[in-house]
Amino acid sequence: MLQRETMPHLYQSDEAGHQIQFILLITITIKTMKYIMKSCAALLLLFSSCDGFLDEKPSLSLVVPSKLADFEALLNNDNQVFNISPAIGEIGSADYFTTVERWETYSTQLEREAYIWGDEVHANGNMPDWATPFQQIFYANVVLDGIAALNISSEEQAQAERLKGTALFFRANAYHNLMVLFCPFARFDDTSDKLGLPIRASSNIQDPITRASLQEVKDFIKKDLEEALDLVPETEPMKTLPSKLTVLSLLMRVHFMEADYSKALDYGLLAMEYSPELIDLTALPQSAANPFGIFNKEVVFYSHLNPYNYFNSPLTFVDENLLELYGDDDSRVGHFFIDRGTGGLNVKAFHTGRNLWFGGIGTNEIYLTVSECLARDGRLEEAAQILESLLENRIFDLEPVTFENSTEALDFILKERRKELLFRGIRWMDLRRLNEEGAGIILTRQLGENTITLSPNSPRYVFPLPPSEVERSGIEQNPR
Template identity: 40%
Template sequence: MKRVIILFTFLLCISSCSDDFLEKKSDKSIIVPTTYNDLQSLLDNNVDVFNMDPGLGFIGSDDYTIEEMYWQYLNTPTERNAYIWNTEIYEGETGYDWNAAYKQVFYSNVILEQLDRLDPSEAEINTWNTLRGSALFFRSMAFFNLLQLFASPYHANDLEGKPGIPIRLTADINAPITRASLRESYDQVIADLEEALALLPVHAAYKTRPSKTAAYGLLARIYLVMRDYEKAKVFSDSCLVHSSALMDYNQLDPAKARPIAQFNEEVIFHSTQTSYGIRVDAYVNVDLYASYDNNDLRKVIFVRNVGGKPVFRGWYTGSTRLFSGIATDEIYLTRAECFARLGDKDKALADLNLLLQNRCANGTFVPRAASTAEEALAIVLAERRKELLFRNTRWSDLRRLNAEVNFATPLTRTLNGAVYTLPPNDGRFVYPIPPDEILISGIPQNAR
């Protein structure tokens, strides 16, 4: 009972550290957990700490629109300003996404340091390995998510002088805070996951816990963002070896409010996005909605009509929380894109058609065809857009595709007659670091 109280105190203390998280002080000598069960309990805190990803990328994306009357009454200035891509977004608010991600980093470091103090017996070594691999997975995912918001897009031939993020590898809150380079930041993300791969089980007992299969999937996502298509394909292959199921949308009931079940067979790793209020008032981008064929079941599974407006409901979470985890449909699309970019249009279309066959009404599926790899790539990217909406992948996709003339996308919003634009490669594709963090740590701010 005493251990439970201590652990609860630890969780309460850390959960309260939302402002200036990197600088908060705590008395770890009193509240640090000491047993494997304690450490697993920390990793299973998927409501307040882990299994949550930033939502600013979704807010800035073109997956949706909101009407002016709803925009005015959004919960926070951050949401209102991020929606119209203002240079300054916080208006004195702390940066929730920044703090939440570094809370995950801190938890992970506490767990890693405590594991280093333990001497596992032969009977305990698998538990020790899984805990260490899980902490490394979560730290890597947190760093990667931060890079998608607060650092420049990754281009292998343009890394010199590009700042990354603070890479915190210790739970010591007195350690100096500096921004690593962009290259060093991605190197750490990859290093954490590569070590985790050797430690994690192929499948986890629960989809909220990391696994080797999830690590393969996350590496595929990361290397796609890095535009390393050979490695993204390799890790997609490895992921799909262990988890390749696809739902047949003909078996789903569009009459249900939530047609897609939580922890369904496509989910490899469950994670959700920050619950910004903007998602409640969002309508699916009308051009995106119009792009679905009438025989495409995603048009009725992903969307319901509310007052003539297309409202998203294709959650892979079983609730109105937006999914941001890893699922097989994303991995098939990643591998298809890699095949196309590597010149193998037939394999690209084979992966894509396998997915689409499970998305079309029975008897209506017509396989996609292309005469060149470039044509296949355009088809794959169009379907990626339609499959992964509201998944928190679009912001990263916009950033990486802006480097390509054929796929660069200018963004536009209109509110009360005013037109707001975000051109490709604009500095506002990198969010500002919260000013309170700049004030305390002295790290350089992003130019916008």
């Protein structure tokens, strides 16, 4: 039994703190009717609201869930906790733009400031892109600590291992999502001392809060995933939960986004052994409202981006420079975009199959990542074959894909990566990675007569931590 002190701000935002016990309890109730009468009281105490965080110490005791079924229920809390991804990087990626009039009407300071890479992203005190991942980390730690304290019978061993692997995956995914927003970029071979994140390796709220080094955070993520790979099931019917393909895909992304192309290729090729499927968009009518059903066969791991107003506004338009990359024979134009007569093309369809922007892992990401890694390794014919396998499902009357040299191959693959993997938060990661390698990509926003730019490798590629977090815990703020 743990003592219920106040949950650290790192585990919970002010906004989430007032609602978390209701959301989680309702979700668990729906999913666990067989034993809800026994576990309801424990769960309510565990996730009761904490207004004061570090400075208030209520005297209530904390009862930890006591059965594997309780932990199963926590990890199945997909809609409100685990399967949500940060979105401010996508707002800042400049693949989309809005008018100055619409920008001024956004209800949150967060959206306005993220759009212009500003300093006051947290001016209104709410930061879901920081709070939600730390909620995920806390719940994952509750499961990991709880399972470690149980006496597991031989009949329960397989379930316990699966739940532990699932919790490790969720914790690693949350930390990676935080790292690409709130930490500076560093290549895998960068040995400089850079600021990382507070590492919460347990659910003990009394653990000290300090920022670990970026290398320590990276090692923590990789260790979780490598351990999870041995524990999660070979296949998983629910795409909100991880399988071996899911973990391999995230390991591929983690190494790829730090420019460790050799290890990313190793994991990507292992993922390809699972024969990840693609949707043939060329065979679907352009009039389809959304060619991607929920949990469609291109979804490896389902997650959606935090649903800010910016994303679904009819005055959020696709960048014209991006649109110019598509040819007349590209089926993605009709499936991805729509002209609603508001002054530009809007986003039409998402891999969520719903009106939510996709924030998970898709098979198309695997194909494009493996192709780029092969090209960087000089294996041009293989890189072309992988890319052609994707594009034959996207381009009408596709000509064979061939590359004369690595420069041509990378230029082609990177364009396809940008055209294919939009709407999901990946572009922000790619910008950080590519600019570090000398791409020199400059982002521009036009607000009325004001032109705002984001230069390559700018400190503004790292979002500031919530000021309330810095004030409460004393951790170091990111420079701007």
